[in-house]
Amino acid sequence: MNPSDEAGRQAHAVMTAAWWPIDTCAPLGNGHIHGTWLVTGGQGRGVLQQISTAVFRDPAALMARVAAVLAHLGRQVRHTTILLPELLPTRRGAAWHAAADGTHWRLWTYIGEARTLETLSTPEQAEAAGRAFGQLQAALADANLPAPDPIPGFMQLDHYLGCLDGAAAAAMPSSRERELLRGIHARRDLAGSFSQREQVIHGDCKVNNLLFAHGTTTEVRAVLDLDTVMRGHWAWDAGDLVRSAAAGPNGFALDRFAGVVRGLRASARIDAGPEDWVRAPRYVTLMLVVRFLTDHLEGDRYFRVERRGDNLERAEAQWRLLLQMEQAADAMAAAIE
Numbered sequence: 001m002n003p004s005d006e007a008g009r010q011a012h013a014v015m016t017a018a019w020w021p022i023d024t025c026a027p028l029g030n031g032h033i034h035g036t037w038l039v040t041g042g043q044g045r046g047v048l049q050q051i052s053t054a055v056f057r058d059p060a061a062l063m064a065r066v067a068a069v070l071a072h073l074g075r076q077v078r079h080t081t082i083l084l085p086e087l088l089p090t091r092r093g094a095a096w097h098a099a100a101d102g103t104h105w106r107l108w109t110y111i112g113e114a115r116t117l118e119t120l121s122t123p124e125q126a127e128a129a130g131r132a133f134g135q136l137q138a139a140l141a142d143a144n145l146p147a148p149d150p151i152p153g154f155m156q157l158d159h160y161l162g163c164l165d166g167a168a169a170a171a172m173p174s175s176r177e178r179e180l181l182r183g184i185h186a187r188r189d190l191a192g193s194f195s196q197r198e199q200v201i202h203g204d205c206k207v208n209n210l211l212f213a214h215g216t217t218t219e220v221r222a223v224l225d226l227d228t229v230m231r232g233h234w235a236w237d238a239g240d241l242v243r244s245a246a247a248g249p250n251g252f253a254l255d256r257f258a259g260v261v262r263g264l265r266a267s268a269r270i271d272a273g274p275e276d277w278v279r280a281p282r283y284v285t286l287m288l289v290v291r292f293l294t295d296h297l298e299g300d301r302y303f304r305v306e307r308r309g310d311n312l313e314r315a316e317a318q319w320r321l322l323l324q325m326e327q328a329a330d331a332m333a334a335a336i337e
Helices: 003-018 059-074 123-140 157-170 175-185 188-192 234-246 254-268 274-297 310-327 329-336
Strands: 024-027 035-041 044-050 104-109 199-201 210-213 220-223 230-232
Touching (some): 003 024, 059 123, 123 199, 123 210, 123 254, 175 310, 188 274, 234 254, 234 274, 274 329
Antiparallel strands (some): 024 035, 035 044, 044 104, 210 220
């Protein structure tokens, strides 16, 4: 039996039991964390998610935090015209459902007339993405978030380097893995950057967490995935957005990098010099190399995979992007001065 088929049948059964009967249940998106399905039926469409307890070990705390973020953003309409999905309560009026088998589920509204993009192709798209996430940062500026952080050590490179050290010591790395380990070791100084946690950030600031309006590639309708909203450094969001917006089959795109910076500067009012803007995406990209490689060495416990080796290939892809960023550093600085 295909595991994805079994997961879909489970999602269909949970949806019918906890919310309402549906006609179809189809996998949605390419996320590495939660299982996500588009469900349709007599009451319309919704987005059903199985919360990953491998990542979010306390679903009740996670959902309390998400509820606080949604409530805060609902009061901040002056800052943004960007839509947010809403949680749809269960039959019992709860914001999420704990199934008898120990799995945890939630249902979001489906935002129509929009689509996600896995990659961007123009600087105008990149600027729109930067402006949307910048508006969200501005709206979150005075948010009072419940403790603790959703994921201990999240986005903190020094924390992930410690995890990698432990995983590498317990494994017998292959030649491919040792090559990455050597490169990471030579760049450990990046962990000393951006350590101050001075503002509230989105925490997963990448292109496919935006919904672009159908018929246009420069109008952002909605920002998705509020699970990792937390106190952090502006560079964690900015670096992640640059990483996802400027990467492409033809190498690192300077024009899309500059577009992201324009959008964030305009809406989030980030006061930083070229050196920090250039360093931020390298920090986040190296962090992802470390995280993917660590998960690979530990047996793929964290990120969802289709087969053994997926996380190693992800780590190598991010490594290639990091090298492109390093080679483009002077041009990046010149593009935004």
